[in-house]
Amino acid sequence: xxxxxxxxxxxxxxxxxxxxxxxxxxxxxxxxxxxxxxxxxxxxxxxxxxxxxxxxxxxxxxxxxxxxxxxxxxxxxxxxxxxxxxxxxxxxxxxxxxxxxxxxxxxxxxxxxxxxxxxxxxxxxxxxxxxxxxxxxxxxxxxxxxxxxxxxxxxxxxxxxxxxxxxxxxxxxxxxxxx
Amino acid sequence: xxxxxxxxxxxxxxxxxxxxxxxxxxxxxxxxxxxxxxxxxxxxxxxxxxxxxxxxxxxxxxxxxxxxxxxxxxxxxxxxxxxxxxxxxxxxxxxxxxxxxxxxxxxxxxxxxxxxxxxxxxxxxxxxxxxxxxxxxxxxxxxxxxxxxxxxxxxxxxxxxxxxxxxxxxxxxxxxxxx
Numbered sequence: 001x002x003x004x005x006x007x008x009x010x011x012x013x014x015x016x017x018x019x020x021x022x023x024x025x026x027x028x029x030x031x032x033x034x035x036x037x038x039x040x041x042x043x044x045x046x047x048x049x050x051x052x053x054x055x056x057x058x059x060x061x062x063x064x065x066x067x068x069x070x071x072x073x074x075x076x077x078x079x080x081x082x083x084x085x086x087x088x089x090x091x092x093x094x095x096x097x098x099x100x101x102x103x104x105x106x107x108x109x110x111x112x113x114x115x116x117x118x119x120x121x122x123x124x125x126x127x128x129x130x131x132x133x134x135x136x137x138x139x140x141x142x143x144x145x146x147x148x149x150x151x152x153x154x155x156x157x158x159x160x161x162x163x164x165x166x167x168x169x170x171x172x173x174x175x176x177x178x179x
Numbered sequence: 180x181x182x183x184x185x186x187x188x189x190x191x192x193x194x195x196x197x198x199x200x201x202x203x204x205x206x207x208x209x210x211x212x213x214x215x216x217x218x219x220x221x222x223x224x225x226x227x228x229x230x231x232x233x234x235x236x237x238x239x240x241x242x243x244x245x246x247x248x249x250x251x252x253x254x255x256x257x258x259x260x261x262x263x264x265x266x267x268x269x270x271x272x273x274x275x276x277x278x279x280x281x282x283x284x285x286x287x288x289x290x291x292x293x294x295x296x297x298x299x300x301x302x303x304x305x306x307x308x309x310x311x312x313x314x315x316x317x318x319x320x321x322x323x324x325x326x327x328x329x330x331x332x333x334x335x336x337x338x339x340x341x342x343x344x345x346x347x348x349x350x351x352x353x354x355x356x357x358x
Contacts, residue, residue: 001319001321016216019216019294028316028319029319030317035196036243039218044293061182063289063292063293065217065218065294065295066296067183070292077293107337108337109345110340110342113242114256115198116218117245138209138213155349161287162288163290163346170349171334173358174335179356179358
C-alpha cells in the first residue's frame, strides 16, 4: 500500500532565523484531506565524546523552550548546505575546547516526526586534544566529564532527558558494549 | 551561576492546530540579547508495548515532515490539559487495538531542546488484551510485532531513527535488562 500523503497546497507562515513554518493541505492515502503544520529546520550535528577513562563530555545549558537547565551532548545547528560531519567537528571544538581529527558516525535520529523535518546527525569522538572553547554570543555552557556508568544512571533516573543524547549513548552501547 | 535567560518581549507568530509559534527577545546570562523562536507544543504520550514473547509493537507510518514511512512506538498528542497517563491508555488502544489496565512510567524525554517545548511522556505496557483499532481520519498506520533483539538491531543499523522509540527502549533495557 502506498502510505504517502500528497501535498494539495501550501503556504509559508514564517521564515525565521532557526525555523521556517509551513502549513500544507494534504491528501491522505485513505482519501481524506488534512492539514499539516510543519517546522522546516536545517538539521543538526551532535557529538558523543568519550575520553580514555570512559567519561562522557556533557554540557549543562539553559534551554529557553523548556525554561530549564538540561544536560546534553555537544551539538549545533547546520549552516545552510553544510556537511554535518564538518559541522560536528566545528561544534565539538567550539563548545568543548577539544579538537579531533576523526569522527565516527552513529547514524541519524529523527527527534520530532509529528511536525518537524529536523534530522540530527550523531557522531562519536574518541581521540581528541585540548584547545579552547569559543561560544556563540548567546551561548552559556558549562561542561562536565561524567563516567559512562553514571551517564546511564542519569538516563535511568531522568536527570538526562535530552533525546539526541540518549540515542547517541544507545547506539554507542550497542556497538561497543554488545548489549 | 544563574544560567536562566529572561524574556524581554515576545510575540505570537502563529497559533495552529498542532503548533503555536512564538518569537521572544531574551536577555542571556552573559548580558547579550538574543531572539528565540519557540514552538509551543501540547506534548505527547508514547507507549512501549512488550508482549509475553518479548515482541515490541511498532507502527509504520508515513510522516509528512520527513517524506518517509518510519518506525515508531504508538504515540499521540495530548489534548489541552489532558493527563499524559490517560492519553497513553487511549492512544495505545486506538492505534494498536490492545487494551491495558496499567502502564508503568518510563520517564519523559525532551526531543527538541533548541526550539520546541514538547515533552514526551513514555510508558511501558506489559499486560494487554485484544480489542480493536480506531484510527483518526488522517491516520494510516501499519502494525508490526518485532522481537526485542531485532528492534535493537534496527536501532543499530538505522532502520529505527525515531528518538522517542529509542529512548523508551533504552530506559526499558536499563531497568529490566540491567545494562
